[in-house]
Amino acid sequence: MPCATGYPWPFCGESNNFKANSSYQSHLSLVAASLPKNASTSPNLFATAVVGTIPEQLWAMGLCRGDVDATACFNCLTQAFRDLPNDCSYNKDATIYYNPCMLHYSNDQLLPEDDDSGGLYTITTTGNVTSDPVRFNRLVAALVNATADYAAYNSTRRFATGETSADFDSEFPKVYSLAQCTPDLKAAQCRKCLAAIISQTLDDFQNLIGGRALWINCTYRYEAAPFFNGPAMVQIAAPSSVPVPAAAPTLAPAIQPSYGTPAAVAGVGGRKYSLPNVVVAVVLATATALNLVVCLCFWRRRRRRRPTAQAKQPYPKYSTEAEDMEMVDSMMIDVSTLRAATDDFDESNKLGEGGFGAVYKGVLPDGDEIAVKRLSQCSTQGIEELKNELALVAKLKHKNVVRLVGICLEQQERLLVYEFVPNRSLDLILFDTEKREQLSWEQRYKIINGIARGLQYLHEDSQLKVVHRDLKASNILLDANMNPKISDFGLARIFGRDQTQAVTDRVLGTYGYMAPEYLMRGNYSTKSDAFSFGVMVMEIITGRKNGCCNSGMSDDLLGTVWEHWDAGTAMETVDPCMAAGSFSEGDVLRCIHIGLLCVQPDPVARAVMSSVLMMLGSDIITLQAPSKPMLFARNTAGNTTLSTVSLQG
Known part of the structure; x- marks a missing residue:
């Protein structure tokens, strides 16, 4: 299977350097020893790390393509930690892209809500379409947007591949596509990020047989030759066709990184970067009818500039009162159901008791086992603490954090219903x-x-x-x-x-x-x-x-x-x-x-x-x-x- 040439591509911050043997360098060595393993062993081939305290804090992120295996992911990120500190000597802010993976580290943490995370770069493949370029451009726009939709809404890895169907016009080159976001983005955030870079870069790709846009939080690519592993997840038969998901993809042998010089690279907005050992060029494209279509579709989705440290919005963005109420309502369980589940809070079902009340084991009508925390009337945990626990636990989802499955606030009872954990507490x-x-x-x-x-x-x-x-x-x-x-x-x-x-x-x-x-x-x-x-x-x-x-x-x-x-x-x-x-x-x-x-x-x-x-x-x-x-x-x-x-x- 042919692989894209030209990797790796390092991008270095022009300011904010660190000194040799500094705390920042120690933090970088610490992360290099663990992040490749953490990313390659994670289900999403993605990991982040934060080490140290401001102003010497280091935030790092490693992401591998969704179609590579764990070994290729580990090897690629390990190589990245060898190459990037050399390519971007003593830069606190640096990013490098390979075919199977990308690595970014900085002293400024990127949050999932930061859609325009750093500089946007476009990479083009040498060669123009000679037959019906307008139709080809429309095909590319349809395919990359269909692939972006699938990556955002149909993949937990926020990854998708696409292609034009086999029965497409044989005189036309078959087109392949890929879209990916960091898995910590929500579906809407991922699609917004991809929409932003697609709207900004499609003009640069007019009549070209291949192009890709590189952003830290998301990326997309298309080529007139296959470049990904496994069958495509999305297929379209014509520029106006509705995409149909293909059969579930399977992982093929890993893509290995290749090295060389890209045909062209262009920086768009964001931070100012220098690109070592790479020829920088701006691709100027002729305006076509597609330009107007794309501009009309995306003019409302202009790229939001990343706020400065002084203007950055507070994090997290708390949900509205209405959203919280809707969440609480959806988790309500009748008190009669919980009384029946615990044999009316019988002592034989008591799992333990703390300062805020007792916890009882119960069995719901569907057979699910639960643990019911019954807050006592004289509990030191008042309404404020109860609301606090509800607002917190309902939003927390991690295998090492207990899961809240329901609540009950009827008949002067204050009951929190958790997943049942059979071995009880560590003590x-x-x-x-x-x-x-x-x-x-x-x-x-x-x-x-x-x-x-x-x-x-x-x-x-x-x-x-x-x-x-x-x-x-x-x-x-x-x-x-x-x-x-x-x-x-x-x-x-x-x-x-x-x-x-x-x-x-x-x-x-x-x-x-x-x-x-x-x-x-x-x-x-x-x-x-x-x-x-x-x-x-x-x-x-x-x-x-x-x-x-x-x-x-x-x-x-x-x-x-x-x-x-x-x-x-x-x-x-x-x-x-x-x-x-x-x-x-x-x-x-x-x-x-x-x-x-x-x-x-x-x-x-x-x-x-x-x-x-x-x-x-x-x-x-x-x-x-x-x-x-x-x-x-x-x-x-x-x-x-x-x-x-x-x-x-």
């Missing part, structure tokens, strides 16, 4: 001397990794930026395969995308898990969640609960682990229930190290979850030396409190 197994024997190191590591993935989703990847504020072992549920799910969002708060922290005079949470700055001053952020995660890492490894009377040189878990770490005897803190030889000491010590980095006294020094996942997933990344955590101690009343002094060696 019921972890802190039980008999049950925790079933937790192998493999399962414990899986739980640690899953919690980190759920937190990364909440902090960085979800539509909402969520700070949980009450992470603890009892709020981590375990499904039938021991996959963890973060639950109980009654205290959670939504942050603006650029917001880093908030302050409250109402400190709520659980002692032993609360970060020192939150407990003492009411400051909370994603870094306070990172602290709670670090505590749970220590608990999972040791099988001990923080803030209890643990044996050791200190009367709190963090102090015990630190003192053993400082003395070089950290393996002595490992849960004796894990049989010797069933785990790698190096893996365990690395997790303890990561846990200590998450409980640093200074929030700025704590790792963000994307970095935690990289550190968990690669043993070649060098970890910084941790500082001493702050000391938790029990007061005379037996409650767990926080000492304002650090542990002394």
Whole structure:
């Protein structure tokens, strides 16, 4: 199968450089070690990463074509991380395109709503159509728009391929097309992005046998020769025909990247870029009847300029009150149904009880098992907290976040209906001397990794930026395969995308898990969640609960682990229930190290979850030396409190 020539194409920012051996360069090396694997193993062949803090924060994105396999994806992105830093030396903002993949990194994070993400570039294939060019141009317009529709609305990968049907005029060249968006775009966002670049570039492609438009969030391409794997997803028989989806595509052998010089490249709008080692030309096309048609169709969809840092709209864009009400109404379940499902909240069905009320197991008439959180009348979770939990959990969809399936606000009942998680909460197994024997190191590591993935989703990847504020072992549920799910969002708060922290005079949470700055001053952020995660890492490894009377040189878990770490005897803190030889000491010590980095006294020094996942997933990344955590101690009343002094060696 012929492949397009001319790759790779690097595009470099003209300003905003970083220095050698800087934090930004370290962040780039960190991401290069993990992002190719994360993208190639994801169902959508797509991954993002955020490392560090502003102004040295690095945001990276890797995307592979939807018709390549995981091996080609991994190899392509690995090559990209080798090539791009050389092609764009010390540029904080750089992008490179290959046939199977593209890589972009910057110190400025692109959000899914940013349709005009960076500069737009057009690539043309040498050669003009000689037979009936007007008809050919109409055919191209019809095909690329049909392919764009399919990519946006019929593919979870936001990817589609197309072709003209075999019975098309034999004197005409057969045309092939491809359209793709980043999978984090919603269907409407994807189609809007593709519509924008199609409307801006079709004029440049008049009478040409091939062309492609490269944008970071979306791209499209057409050629008079096949260039993609597998059968086309869309076929059209004539310029005015309605596209008919073809049979489901299958993956063929991977496309390998090829190298060379493109026929022509043109930058359109966006940031100013330089294009190393590439001849830059502007393709001037003769106006035809199609020009007018395209302009009339798309003049309303002019490209929206990317807002400046001062003018950028707040993120996330909250839904309207009407949308929230419609969502709530669609999730309503009759109280009679829930009473029948739980045998009228019989004690035998009680799964547990917390400060906000009890949780009961139930079975719906269709056989689905559920967990019903029944808020008590005297619950400290009032209407505000209830609305907060509803607004949050209903919008969160991740395998490591518990799923809300319904609500009930009838007969003075306040009921939240969740998916049933059969192994209940982590604390019921972890802190039980008999049950925790079933937790192998493999399962414990899986739980640690899953919690980190759920937190990364909440902090960085979800539509909402969520700070949980009450992470603890009892709020981590375990499904039938021991996959963890973060639950109980009654205290959670939504942050603006650029917001880093908030302050409250109402400190709520659980002692032993609360970060020192939150407990003492009411400051909370994603870094306070990172602290709670670090505590749970220590608990999972040791099988001990923080803030209890643990044996050791200190009367709190963090102090015990630190003192053993400082003395070089950290393996002595490992849960004796894990049989010797069933785990790698190096893996365990690395997790303890990561846990200590998450409980640093200074929030700025704590790792963000994307970095935690990289550190968990690669043993070649060098970890910084941790500082001493702050000391938790029990007061005379037996409650767990926080000492304002650090542990002394």
